[in-house]
Amino acid sequence: MKLFRFSSPATFYPLAGKITPYFWVLAALALAVGLYWGFFETPDRLGGTNPQKEYYRIIFIHVPAAWMSMWLYLMLAVWSAIGLVFNTRLSFMMAQATAPTGALFTFVALYSGSIWGHPSWGTWWDWDPRLTSELILFFLYVGYIALHSAIDDPRRGDKASALLAIVGLVMLPLIFWSINCPDPNQCAALHQRSGLSQMEANILFAMLTMTFGLWMYSFAVTLTRLRSLILEREGDTAWARAILERER
Amino acid sequence: MWRVFLCILGRDLRLAMRRRTEVLTTLFFFIIVISLFPLGVGTEKQILRILGPGVVWVAALLASMLALERLFAADHEDGTLEQMLMTPQPLSLVVLAKVSAHWLLTGLPLVAMAPVMGMQYHLPEGALVAMVLALLLGTPVLSLIGAIGAALTLGLRGGGILLSLLILPLYIPVLVYGSRAVTVSAIDFAETLPYFSLLGAFLLLALVLSPLAAAAALRIATE
Numbered sequence: 001m002k003l004f005r006f007s008s009p010a011t012f013y014p015l016a017g018k019i020t021p022y023f024w025v026l027a028a029l030a031l032a033v034g035l036y037w038g039f040f041e042t043p044d045r046l047g048g049t050n051p052q053k054e055y056y057r058i059i060f061i062h063v064p065a066a067w068m069s070m071w072l073y074l075m076l077a078v079w080s081a082i083g084l085v086f087n088t089r090l091s092f093m094m095a096q097a098t099a100p101t102g103a104l105f106t107f108v109a110l111y112s113g114s115i116w117g118h119p120s121w122g123t124w125w126d127w128d129p130r131l132t133s134e135l136i137l138f139f140l141y142v143g144y145i146a147l148h149s150a151i152d153d154p155r156r157g158d159k160a161s162a163l164l165a166i167v168g169l170v171m172l173p174l175i176f177w178s179i180n181c182p183d184p185n186q187c188a189a190l191h192q193r194s195g196l197s198q199m200e201a202n203i204l205f206a207m208l209t210m211t212f213g214l215w216m217y218s219f220a221v222t223l224t225r226l227r228s229l230i231l232e233r234e235g236d237t238a239w240a241r242a243i244l245e246r247e248r
Numbered sequence: 249m250w251r252v253f254l255c256i257l258g259r260d261l262r263l264a265m266r267r268r269t270e271v272l273t274t275l276f277f278f279i280i281v282i283s284l285f286p287l288g289v290g291t292e293k294q295i296l297r298i299l300g301p302g303v304v305w306v307a308a309l310l311a312s313m314l315a316l317e318r319l320f321a322a323d324h325e326d327g328t329l330e331q332m333l334m335t336p337q338p339l340s341l342v343v344l345a346k347v348s349a350h351w352l353l354t355g356l357p358l359v360a361m362a363p364v365m366g367m368q369y370h371l372p373e374g375a376l377v378a379m380v381l382a383l384l385l386g387t388p389v390l391s392l393i394g395a396i397g398a399a400l401t402l403g404l405r406g407g408g409i410l411l412s413l414l415i416l417p418l419y420i421p422v423l424v425y426g427s428r429a430v431t432v433s434a435i436d437f438a439e440t441l442p443y444f445s446l447l448g449a450f451l452l453l454a455l456v457l458s459p460l461a462a463a464a465a466l467r468i469a470t471e
Binding site for chain 2: 139146147171174175183184
C-alpha cells in the first residue's frame with residue numbers, strides 16, 4: 001500500500017532529511033515575526049481595571065509553550081497507539097522523539113508562568129489550576145522518558161512506554177478536572193471561560209504566530225532527533241551503515 | 249470462568265497468610281508515616297485537624313504504591329506468571345483476582361486502621377466515618393491503577409522507584425476527592441455525597457479498564 005511506504009525507517013530517513021530544513025525556516029520566520037509583533041505592535045497594558053503592564057508580554061512564550069506541551073502529549077499518545085496497533089517501529093520512534101520536546105515545553109511553560117506570577121500574584125508559585133496541571137503533565141512526560149530509558153530491550157521499551165502514554169492520556173482529563181474543581185459542588189463557578197474571542201487582535205496574532213513557530217520548531221527538532229534514533233537503532237542494517245559511511 | 253478468579257484469589261491469600269510480615273510491613277509503614285507528621289509540623293490541634301485528611305491519604309497512597317512492587321514480582325521470579333499467561337481464561341480476570349487479593353491484604357488493613365490514625369489528628373467522629381468510606385472506595389482504585397505500573401516495571405532494575413514516578417501522578421484524582429470528602433464531612437456530612445459518587449465512579453471505571461491495561465502490560469513485559 002502506498003500509504004505505508006514511508007512507515008519504513010529506510011524510506012523515511014531520507015524524506016525526513018529533506019523536509020527538516022523547511023521546518024527550521026518556517027520556525028525561524030514565524031518566531032521572528034511573532035516576537036517582533038509581540039514586542040512592538042501590541043498595547044503596553046492588558047486588561048481594564050487592574051491592568052498588567054509590560055510583563056504581560058511573557059504570554060507570547062508562556063501560552064504557546066503550554067499549548068504545544070499538551071498538543072505534543074496527544075501526539076505522543078497517538079503515535080504510541082498507532083505503534084501498538086500496526087506494530088510499526090517508526091511510530092514508536094516518533095513517539096520517543098516527541099517526548100523530550102514536550103517535556104521541554106512543559107518546563108518552559110512552568111518557568112515562564114512562575115516569572116509572570118511574581119509581578120502579578122506577588123509569588124513565584126501559586127497553586128493555580130492551570131499551572132498545577134502543567135506540572136502534572138511534566139511528571140507524565142518524565143515518567144514516560146524514565147520508563148523508556150529503564151528498559152534495555154528497545155522493543156519492550158517501545159511497547160511498555162506506549163501503553164503508559166495511552167493510560168496517561170485516559171487519565172489526563174480526570175486529573176485536570178480534579179485539579180480544576182476540587183469541590184464538585186461549585187464546579188460551574190470555577191470553570192474558566194476562554195478569553196480568546198475578546199482578545200485584542202494584535203495580541204492574538206502575535207500569540208498564534210508564536211504558536212505556529214513553536215509547532216514548526218517541534219517538527220524540525222523531532223525529525224532531527226528521529227533521524228539519529230533511526231541510525232542508532234538500525235545501525236546493523238546495510239542501508240544505515242552506508243549512510244554512516246557516507247557521512248563520516 | 250469465576251472459578252479461576254476464586255482459585256487465584258484463594259491461592260494468593262493463602263500464600264500471604266504463610267508470610268504475614270509482608271502484610272504487616274505495609275500497615276506499619278502507613279502508621280509510621282502518619283505518626284511522623286505531628287512530630288515534624290508541631291502538635292497544635294488546629295493545624296493537625298486541617299492536615300489530617302491529606303496526610304492520611306498521602307500515606308495511604310505511598311503505602312499502597314510500595315506494596316505494589318511485589319504484586320507480580322514473586323510469580324514472575326518463579327515462573328508462575330508464565331503459566332498464568334498461558335491459561336485459556338482471560339488474563340485480565342487473572343489480574344483482577346491478583347489485585348483483589350492484594351487489596352484485601354494491603355488496602356483493607358489501612359482502611360481498618362484509618363479511624364485510629366484520624367484520632368491522632370483530632371478529627372471529629374463524622375470525619376472518621378467519612379474517612380473509612382472514602383478509603384473503602386478509593387484504595388481499590390489505587391491498587392487497580394497501580395497494577396498497570398507494576399506490570400510495566402516488572403523485572404526492571406530500580407523498579408520500585410520507577411513505579412512511583414509512573415503511578416503517583418495518576419493517583420491525583422483519588423487523592424483530591426478522597427481527602428476533600430473527609431475535610432468537608434467535618435463541616436457538613438450531607439455535603440460529601442458528590443465526593444463519594446465521584447470516588448465510586450472512579451472505582452467502576454478502574455474495575456473495567458485497568459485489568460485490561462495491566463494484562464496488556466504483562467504480555468509486553470513477558471514476551
